[in-house]
Amino acid sequence: MDLSIFNYITIASVVLLTILILVQTRGASLGAGLGGTAEVNTTRRGTDKTIYQLTIITGIVFALSLILSILV
Numbered sequence: 488m489d490l491s492i493f494n495y496i497t498i499a500s501v502v503l504l505t506i507l508i509l510v511q512t513r514g515a516s517l518g519a520g521l522g523g524t525a526e527v528n529t530t531r532r533g534t535d536k537t538i539y540q541l542t543i544i545t546g547i548v549f550a551l552s553l554i555l556s557i558l559v
Contacts (some may be wrong), residue, residue: 493556500549507542511535 512535531539 491556491559493552493559496552497549497556500545500552504542504545504549507538507545511538511542
């Protein structure tokens with residue numbers, strides 16, 4: 488089984504992306520996670536902002552690794 492570097496990057500990025508999404512919190516209860524929160528406008532600060540930005544970057548890396556693995 489020949490796995491290219493793009494396959495390894497894809498696997499690593501999907502695991503990291505899953506972890507980053509699960510770490511993000513919007514409230515203390517399950518209802519808040521399902522959209523039951525009353526907050527309309529929130530500002531991300533500190534580690535919440537860093538995790539959010541890492542999630543976006545990891546999502547871009549994941550998408551690019553998929554595209555490049557298809558093209559190569």
